[in-house]
Amino acid sequence: MLSTTIEKGISIDLIDTPCLLVDLDVVDKNLESLFQKFRYRKVNVRPHLKTVKSPELAKLLVKAGAAGVCTAKVSEAEVMAAAGIEDILITTEIIGTAKVERLTRLIAKYPQIKVVIDSQTGIEAMQQAATDANIKLNVLIELNVGQNRAGAEPGEPALKLADTIAKQPNLHLLGVQGYEGHLQLLTDEGERKRLCADAMEKLLGTVKLLREKGHPIEVITSGGTGTAEYCADAGVNEVQPGSFVFMDGAYRRAIGERYGHALTVISTVISKPAENRCVIDAGFKSLSTDSGNAELKVSPDISYRPAGDEHGILESVSGSLPFNIGDRVELIPSHIDTTVNLHDYYYCHRGGKLEHVWKLSARGKVQ
Numbered sequence: 628m629l630s631t632t633i634e635k636g637i638s639i640d641l642i643d644t645p646c647l648l649v650d651l652d653v654v655d656k657n658l659e660s661l662f663q664k665f666r667y668r669k670v671n672v673r674p675h676l677k678t679v680k681s682p683e684l685a686k687l688l689v690k691a692g693a694a695g696v697c698t699a700k701v702s703e704a705e706v707m708a709a710a711g712i713e714d715i716l717i718t719t720e721i722i723g724t725a726k727v728e729r730l731t732r733l734i735a736k737y738p739q740i741k742v743v744i745d746s747q748t749g750i751e752a753m754q755q756a757a758t759d760a761n762i763k764l765n766v767l768i769e770l771n772v773g774q775n776r777a778g779a780e781p782g783e784p785a786l787k788l789a790d791t792i793a794k795q796p797n798l799h800l801l802g803v804q805g806y807e808g809h810l811q812l813l814t815d816e817g818e819r820k821r822l823c824a825d826a827m828e829k830l831l832g833t834v835k836l837l838r839e840k841g842h843p844i845e846v847i848t849s850g851g852t853g854t855a856e857y858c859a860d861a862g863v864n865e866v867q868p869g870s871f872v873f874m875d876g877a878y879r880r881a882i883g884e885r886y887g888h889a890l891t892v893i894s895t896v897i898s899k900p901a902e903n904r905c906v907i908d909a910g911f912k913s914l915s916t917d918s919g920n921a922e923l924k925v926s927p928d929i930s931y932r933p934a935g936d937e938h939g940i941l942e943s944v945s946g947s948l949p950f951n952i953g954d955r956v957e958l959i960p961s962h963i964d965t966t967v968n969l970h971d972y973y974y975c976h977r978g979g980k981l982e983h984v985w986k987l988s989a990r991g992k993v994q
């Protein structure tokens with residue numbers, strides 16, 4: 628426990644603010660609701676831990692049926708592997724001597740870790756590092772299926788990479804990754820489905836080509852919270868959603884309420900300079916703004932905006948605010964991954980009673 632006053636069973640009203648509050652009942656529902664969709668489709672779920680950044684929550688995901696996990700970074704994978712979560716796909720290209728060496732040291736200890744590659748340079752670096760460390764490396768080719776971020780182009784360029792990988796004594800081509808990140812927040816569900824089908828056609832068309840040319844592709848992985856079902860229906864055998872665990876304002880506005888808001892930021896009113904303006908203790912350091920401002924959980928006609936690192940302002944369009952100095956308010960982050968990354972601890976409760984304080988051991992891991 629963090630201090631003598633923070634003990635299991637206390638009311639969440641006694642936790643100091645600003646803080647991340649996790650409603651474990653809502654987490655359970657979100658997990659059940661997502662995993663049941665893929666159980667009957669017989670598609671593996673490998674949740675992306677860039678959302679939760681915590682081994683305890685990762686273990687809940689594994690218990691719910693996750694067939695491994697994803698991390699974005701080697702440093703995040705180090706935290707998860709050390710906590711006993713060893714089947715990890717690192718979904719970002721690993722480039723640079725320091726990082727590649729760090730990766731091979733990790734894989735020497737945890738051989739179930741696998742990585743994505745999208746270039747000849749990446750293949751050469753991985754082969755060299757794997758030889759030096761005397762290990763075998765499982766790799767997936769990352770394909771650009773429309774996001775225009777990283778990823779080799781589908782078809783012939785991907786085949787070239789596969790042919791090169793097949794010649795490397797220390798690399799094993801396990802599969803392909805094609806993440807359609809550009810579609811996750813499309814508000815028109817019909818359009819999201821249609822464009823996802825197009826993206827999956829690129830991915831699955833390339834898988835067909837690679838298999839025809841003698842590359843036995845086992846894993847076809849894609850999908851986020853906004854698209855995972857459509858990817859599965861198109862024919863991938865693994866999906867990697869992350870945000871569904873907690874949800875956020877941006878996702879709710881895009882996909883509706885299929886998952887509940889399991890994480891909020893609690894903040895305290897520290898000043899009330901005018902009837903229609905309150906100042907709270909949550910600003911840029913507590914709530915990210917890359918997807919817009921957070922919103923108040925129960926009062927949509929009251930707006931929140933950051934007013935500096937440590938301050939936020941609540942204003943009411945309809946006049947006076949129903950809060951006094953010392954009151955606590957609950958905010959829904961606009962973007963969960965970047966908000967969670969600002970905090971050290973999750974305060975997890977059921978029915979308003981504190982159950983756990985979990986450290987965000989994989990937050991701030993940028994390497």
Ligand SMILES: Cc1ncc(COP(=O)(O)O)c(C=O)c1O
Pocket residue numbers: 675677678697718806808811850851852853867868869870871
């Ligand atoms: C490669 C990859 N897979 C999966 C995800 C998970 O997506 P979401 O959190 O939107 O469910 C992300 C998110 O950025 C990602 O980059």
